[in-house]
Amino acid sequence: xxxxxxxxxxxxxxxxxxxxxxxxxxxxxxxxxxxxxxxxxxxxxxxxxxxxxxxxxxxxxxxxxxxxxxxxxxxxxxxxxxxxxxxxxxxxxxxxxxxxxxxxxxxxxxxxxxxxxxxxxxxxxxxxxxxxxxxxxxxxxxxxxxxxxxxxxxxxxxxxxxxxxxxxxxxxxxxxxxxxxxxxxxxxxxxxxxxxxxxxxxxxxxxxxxxxxxxxxxxxxxxxxxxxxxxxxxxxxxxxxxxxxxxxxxxxxxxxxxxxxxxxxxxxxxxxxxxxxxxxxxxxxxxxxxxxxxxxxxxxxxxxxxxxxxxxxxxxxxxxxxxxxxxxxxxxxxxxxxxxxxxxxxxxxxxxxxxxxxxxxxxxxxxxxxxxxxxxxxxxxxxxxxxxxxxxxxxxxxxxxxxxxxxxxxxxxxxxxxxxxxxxxxxxxx
Amino acid sequence: xxxxxxxxxxxxxxxxxxxxxxxxxxxxxxxxxxxxxxxxxxxxxxxxxxxxxxxxxxxxxxxxxxxxxxxxxxxxxxxxxxxxxxxxxxxxxxxxxxxxxxxxxxxxxxxxxxxxxxxxxxxxxxxxxxxxxxxxxxxxxxxxxxxxxxxxxxxxxxxxxxxxxxxxxxxxxxxxxxxxxxxxxxxxxxxxxxxxxxxxxxxxxxxxxxxxxxxxxxxxxxxxxxxxxxxxxxxxxxxxxxxxxxxxxxxxxxxxxxxxxxxxxxxxxxxxxxxxxxxxxxxxxxxxxxxxxxxxxxxxxxxxxxxxx
Numbered sequence: 001x002x003x004x005x006x007x008x009x010x011x012x013x014x015x016x017x018x019x020x021x022x023x024x025x026x027x028x029x030x031x032x033x034x035x036x037x038x039x040x041x042x043x044x045x046x047x048x049x050x051x052x053x054x055x056x057x058x059x060x061x062x063x064x065x066x067x068x069x070x071x072x073x074x075x076x077x078x079x080x081x082x083x084x085x086x087x088x089x090x091x092x093x094x095x096x097x098x099x100x101x102x103x104x105x106x107x108x109x110x111x112x113x114x115x116x117x118x119x120x121x122x123x124x125x126x127x128x129x130x131x132x133x134x135x136x137x138x139x140x141x142x143x144x145x146x147x148x149x150x151x152x153x154x155x156x157x158x159x160x161x162x163x164x165x166x167x168x169x170x171x172x173x174x175x176x177x178x179x180x181x182x183x184x185x186x187x188x189x190x191x192x193x194x195x196x197x198x199x200x201x202x203x204x205x206x207x208x209x210x211x212x213x214x215x216x217x218x219x220x221x222x223x224x225x226x227x228x229x230x231x232x233x234x235x236x237x238x239x240x241x242x243x244x245x246x247x248x249x250x251x252x253x254x255x256x257x258x259x260x261x262x263x264x265x266x267x268x269x270x271x272x273x274x275x276x277x278x279x280x281x282x283x284x285x286x287x288x289x290x291x292x293x294x295x296x297x298x299x300x301x302x303x304x305x306x307x308x309x310x311x312x313x314x315x316x317x318x319x320x321x322x323x324x325x326x327x328x329x330x331x332x333x334x335x336x337x338x339x340x341x342x343x344x345x346x347x348x349x350x351x352x353x354x355x356x357x358x359x360x361x362x363x364x365x366x367x368x369x370x371x372x373x374x375x376x377x378x379x380x381x382x383x384x385x386x387x388x389x390x391x392x393x394x395x396x397x398x399x400x401x402x403x404x405x406x407x408x409x410x411x412x413x414x415x416x417x418x419x420x421x422x423x424x425x426x427x428x429x430x
Numbered sequence: 431x432x433x434x435x436x437x438x439x440x441x442x443x444x445x446x447x448x449x450x451x452x453x454x455x456x457x458x459x460x461x462x463x464x465x466x467x468x469x470x471x472x473x474x475x476x477x478x479x480x481x482x483x484x485x486x487x488x489x490x491x492x493x494x495x496x497x498x499x500x501x502x503x504x505x506x507x508x509x510x511x512x513x514x515x516x517x518x519x520x521x522x523x524x525x526x527x528x529x530x531x532x533x534x535x536x537x538x539x540x541x542x543x544x545x546x547x548x549x550x551x552x553x554x555x556x557x558x559x560x561x562x563x564x565x566x567x568x569x570x571x572x573x574x575x576x577x578x579x580x581x582x583x584x585x586x587x588x589x590x591x592x593x594x595x596x597x598x599x600x601x602x603x604x605x606x607x608x609x610x611x612x613x614x615x616x617x618x619x620x621x622x623x624x625x626x627x628x629x630x631x632x633x634x635x636x637x638x639x640x641x642x643x644x645x646x647x648x649x650x651x652x653x654x655x656x657x658x659x660x661x662x663x664x665x666x667x668x669x670x671x672x673x674x675x676x677x678x679x680x681x682x683x684x685x686x687x688x689x690x691x692x693x694x695x696x697x698x699x700x701x702x703x704x705x706x707x708x709x710x711x712x713x714x715x716x717x718x719x720x721x722x723x724x725x726x727x728x729x730x731x732x733x734x735x736x737x738x739x
Contacts, residue, residue, distance in 0.1 A: 003533075014516075014518070210514050211510065211514030214482065214508075215509075218506065220503070
């Protein structure tokens with residue numbers, strides 16, 4: 001057992017001390033934060049560039065309603081022009097395009113045309129449709145003898161908030177935050193299983209092609225070497241998580257201090273679209289979630305899922321030689337259930353109690369990822385227990401089988417063994 | 431006093447009887463040569479001795495007890511034919527790590543590594559990586575990591591390949607020293623001149639079977655062909671006799687092969703009676719190389735694949 005710790009130590013420190021570990025560990029959160037900052041900057045700054053559009057309103061559609069000016073879209077009414085005559089002119093006059101409204105029957109469905117040199121942006125398209133709809137509604141109200149002002153005073157704008165009742169009291173929930181947490185957990189486990197699983201495979205291949213494996217297995221049992229590698233690399237993954245979380249927390253709390261103006265702008269800008277302060281929603285949404293349960297389930301499924309798959313990756317690494325292509329072929333069947341799990345996970349966030357989601361979160365090959373999709377919802381206890389028990393059983397079974405394949409494979413050189421041969425190694429006694 | 435005893439070891443792979451019923455014993459403190467052509471089953475046999483492979487049947491008795499890898503790992507040092515070290519790991523760190531895997535404490539391992547590095551003039555290597563070393567240098571490092579923990583049994587598979595004569599001698603001297611201190615050394619090779627120089631006892635393996643077992647001297651005696659080298663000024667007419675046959679005749683040298691029951695004395699008498707002045711008279715023993723070729727040549731060169739149920 002002592003020797004296994006030695007191996008774990010080597011696997012762990014040889015990776016953590018590498019420059020590339022330091023760089024990725026620090027760069028990834030920085031990239032995410034930079035990405036954040038760019039999105040915020042774009043959404044704040046983007047509103048200053050405006051599109052100038054001309055309108056030829058032959059039907060007099062906008063005669064009754066006043067156009068509310070928008071920052072992004074500036075509309076100018078043009079008189080004494082027709083669609084044909086203006087088509088050649090609008091560019092010279094400094095318009096990016098023009099909207100043509102012919103005379104039409106107000107009670108019927110109607111299509112309108114915007115002429116422009118380059119295609120209209122989606123947001124402008126939506127804004128124009130909104131103006132037209134509003135104007136048509138106004139016309140129709142007047143036609144029915146209803147005062148638009150009266151209509152406005154009676155039309156409602158209801159909002160639904162979600163309150164989650166727990167033993168500790170009621171909290172305000174947020175479906176959006178719950179969705180984000182689920183998705184983030186799922187994608188993290190998905191990425192970690194693939195990234196660290198591949199690292200295990202590469203490590204085993206390296207030992208095999210370097211022929212150090214033969215030296216080491218004359219000192220320790222092959223199983224100790226395999227286990228040491230898997231645990232050591234898993235510990236690297238956990239370290240990376242821990243560092244990321246610390247960096248994230250520090251940066252999140254540091255940003256408002258460093259850029260107070262920017263946050264001011266963001267909240268102002270956001271206030272126009274979202275009724276409430278976005279930050280408050282996120283904090284409230286987060287506090288409504290059972291965080292302790294989520295963190296512990298996440299850690300459990302990350303570890304159990306990683307261990308289950310890592311032993312498979314180790315077995316693949318042990319049977320192939322230097323050929324990367326051979327490794328890819330063998331890795332494919334391992335990646336399939338991981339990807340399937342990811343697909344089911346994205347689906348089960350929206351339908352957490354569907355048959356597919358329940359099956360996916362119990363089936364051990366997909367459960368580590370799929371369970372994350374359901375993590376913010378109330379999962380029946382029997383499903384959790386069934387899922388955990390089957391995952392642990394699978395992990396033990398896989399480790400037992402792959403250890404045998406590993407033991408034989410790591411000392412075999414030359415041709416890649418066939419599935420039949422590997423099966424023989426796996427069932428062979430002793 | 432024997433250190434290692436192999437009893438009817440067998441290991442079959444899918445298409446090869448790699449080791450097919452091999453038994454022999456190795457005495458404590460001896461340097462034991464294991465010879466055989468490529469693919470004879472040497473590496474498989476060594477892997478069973480080191481506990482890397484389990485034999486299909488038969489037993490390995492080590493130090494009077496059945497070999498148990500978990501307790502006997504400590505007493506064995508194995509240098510495989512294909513050298514293996516972590517390329518990206520620092521050399522000092524790596525040597526200490528490998529010694530600790532054998533069961534040495536950190537302090538003990540560090541001290542031993544330092545001693546050996548001084549002995550082999552490798553102190554400046556400590557913080558270098560294996561990928562910075564030449565083939566011969568990493569060979570030296572591999573040897574150090576193999577013998578560092580002072581095992582009772584040291585197994586060296588082709589220890590001199592890739593070494594220049596100076597470094598080969600350095601390692602050869604260390605091998606003798608280790609044997610003198612009581613370590614037993616198994617030395618696997620197909621370089622015959624090294625075997626004659628170094629080994630006390632040899633076995634020859636071919637096609638998974640042992641075909642020869644004995645001390646170097648005994649084997650040579652067994653395979654001698656009664657050839658003698660006579661140094662004298664001999665004319666052709668002196669050679670007309672039935673007691674020997676001429677193998678080779680040069681100016682002052684004749685190689686003769688005794689016939690029937692003739693003894694060396696008969697030959698000397700014959701020459702003296704003829705009035706030939708003899709400068710030297712030696713028996714010529716076959717080299718291990720000749721014996722090896724003689725024994726192995728009769729069989730097909732490469733092993734064929736066979737189906738084993």
